[in-house]
Amino acid sequence: MAGAGLSAEEVMPLHAQIDGLMTKDWAAAKITPAALSTDAEFFRRLNLDLNGVIPTPTETREFLDGQQADRRPRAIDALLSRPEYALHMARVFDVILAERRLPAVKSYDVAGTAWRGYLAESFAANKPWDVIVREILASDGSDESQAAAVKFYIARDAEPHQLTRDVARVFLGTDLQCAQCHDDPRFDDYKQADYFGIYAFVSRLSFFRDNKLNRSFVGEKAVGDVTFTSVFAANQGKTDPRLPGGKMIADPIMEKGKEYVMAPSATARGVPVYSRRKQLAAQMPRAETPGFSRNLGNRLWALMFGRGLVHPLDLHHAKNPPSHPAVLAAIEQWLVLHHYDIKGCLREIALTRCYQMSGELPGGAEPPVDAFAVAAMRALTPEQMRWSLLQATGRIEANFLRTLEQLKKTKPAEVEAKLKDWSWRKDGYELLEKQSSAVIAAFSPLPGTDDSKVDPVVDHTLFLLNSPKIMELVKASPGTPFDRWAAMSDPVALAEDVYLSIFNRRPIAEETEEIARLMTSAKTPKARAEALQPLVWGLLLSAEFRFNH
């Protein structure tokens, strides 16, 4: 370990380490990296990655007109400390952890608001990843403070094989599915014994619905052994719970008749005295578990770059090594030294020159995507699309303006605190969520698909072109930016405001001219709003809006 014997602060900062390593890799591959991004490019990307939404025109203006040399690090810190960071991370980790899965009976699901509320609270407090994972794996739905964390199990109907596969995929970055039936012929490192070692932790679990409480729980039996047979060879195995690379954990010997705190029955979930699930919660989220730290590092990288250093994110094995092994190792080591500080790690990645690179191609040719030598061109995720459509059409600001004005009237002393309170912001977003559920429905991939694999398809485009829901957003209705735009008779000022609202940058000359042409015969506010509407819609359909770049 390069940092052995040194305190975390004495080692070169992670962002400098990453930039040094990437520069070396590019030189070796004879790749010229892209130039540094413009402020506008950087600011839009940063807002999408750290807050899940494009910035408002006011925020963009303020950043672009800022003169401080350290405006980029300041912007990073500002976005990381906003309530929107916690809310965005809750949405992102909802998708990572639950993968848009629902239990077989949809109404038995954990309430989305409770689950994302749990996650938002965790990210607002910057809870370390191992603590989050421990809480998620330990929750059976009963402990009030972490009851919603049971969602990981419930979304998979507490089905042991699905859980085994997803525990390995989501938390360790390895897909052991083929190893269920035999040692995976693709990869030497996926062993059937590893699969069943994890399976043994969860094989005694089952879904339990308490109809009186109207809540879903995970039940567990105190007995049940795991044996497996390869379909290829006559190998047989019997296993106690064991993490890949770890030791078997034998059950303690229990006195007969005293195995349960609560015995399983038709009306009660089983609660054993000795729980293998709790063993999993205790043993897995540790630096000693191979893959645990690396998987987090890889997933955080993918959040910022749209692609993992190991890609696909759940296929880490000897024949699919990281594209930049030393970079991943440095991130992994940093995470261990800094107790899985997610916010701190994202901050370091955002500070790298690699993250702050331009999306403009260096010298024309497109470098391989896994070289990270030019800013990634990645489609907005369904969630980023939802919030960015609402932001560009002024719906988010309008919504908070309304509630804020109400608050100013009724409780003026609380305004300052409320603005920083993620749960107050969350309530405000919930209304908007209800109004925009069609966007999520139209853009979401199948359950189990991670967002780094979501490309635009024709169905999305048809939605943006023809859905009545889009019509509602692009209509020049009162309380939207069209009010502001209709009042602007100067086409230069108008073009600037429109472009700052939708593309988060100032227009170039020909873009201003395009708007001026469109406005030549529109002399009244009403005529201006009408003339502008199709242009705004056209910009929302464009690639510059559709992608994070």
Added chain:
Amino acid sequence: MRHSTIASITRREAIARTLGLAGAAAMAPSALATSPHRKQLLVLFLSGGASQLETWDPKPGTKFGGPFRAINTSLDGVRIGELLPRTAKIMHRLAVVRSVNSNLPDHEKGHYAIQAGRLAPGYPVLGSAVAKLLEQPGDILPGYITLRRDGPKAYTDTGDAGFLGAKYEGVRVINGLPPDNLIVPAGINAAALQTRDAARRAADERFLRTHARSPINGYGTTFDQASALMQRREIFDLKAESPKDVERYGRHDFGQNCMLARRLLEAGVPCVRVVHFDWDAHQDNFYWHQMRCAEFDRTFVTLLDDLEQRGMLEHTLVVVTGEMGRTPQINNFGGRDHWGRAWSMAMAGCGIKQGVVHGMTNDLGTEVKEDEVGIGDLFHTYLTALGIDSSADYHLNGQTNPVADPAAGPIKAVLA
């Protein structure tokens, strides 16, 4: 070779044909058949895994044979399961492989690997790959459309275009309903739509000057596809078919989807897949196969007859496969379980030798005895039958990937 004339079709002709300016659906079938035609692909996917023993490779009277008999077919000395009486009469037009060893007794991985022709993740599935490899200038309709009923386990859609990107992703038609949002919303006039589309194009053109990146071109294509689908939405309308034809194909989702598949192929969609669900008979295998085979048998033969009569079969490769077979062993619930070691599939049409049975399993059906075929071999075979060089590479995004697994090769015995 008549298909060699494809290259000489002008771009304008190709567009005219794809767009069907006079309405291709309204054109007499014979008119379509007389012009030289591009090659097309139809995959009939038996999702869940059909039992080879109840279909292509019966072992009546043996330990694992089950209760059904084998019947004679139009091919001398070849017998198939009695649940496929109509198919038996057209065996001389098919090529059947009885020696598939995929080694993947798993739905999700099987769906991917059988369709992608390999285990390695991230590759395009057959429909997406062929859409790319048979692409012609002037193509506007989506290259690949996939039809299924809505189902809780939609793992048939696994994978899709992989690294080929959005343009080659299968457009999903579920429950026979055309994609959503095919109609311009009410309350907006044509001039405004024109301004909107011109503004988008101008913005994309400006953005591309500095960001000439492949995902943007892929996104641009979705607009061409959207406009083609909007203009041609009548191709999804089965009401244009006569009640007699609806009856011939069968009033069930597979029958209706096969009829729709024929319409889409006629309209010029290069690759179509129809999914037939519920072959996963872990319980009551024999009852389930009676029901599944009854649907499949009638519809399949109707479809092949129609394709042949319309002159489409000679340029359309038809592939019949699932993601796996079913165990010879019959479990305690009268079911057969997941099985990848010795099972069967069938092909017909373009590039396929007629009346061939390739490979053989042992007497009990537990192992392949002769001419073992792997998933990579099947993939090479499909491409070769369609006139595609299966040893070629994709060169995309700075990466080179073989179109088919280089460790495998086409099955010469089934190729015409």
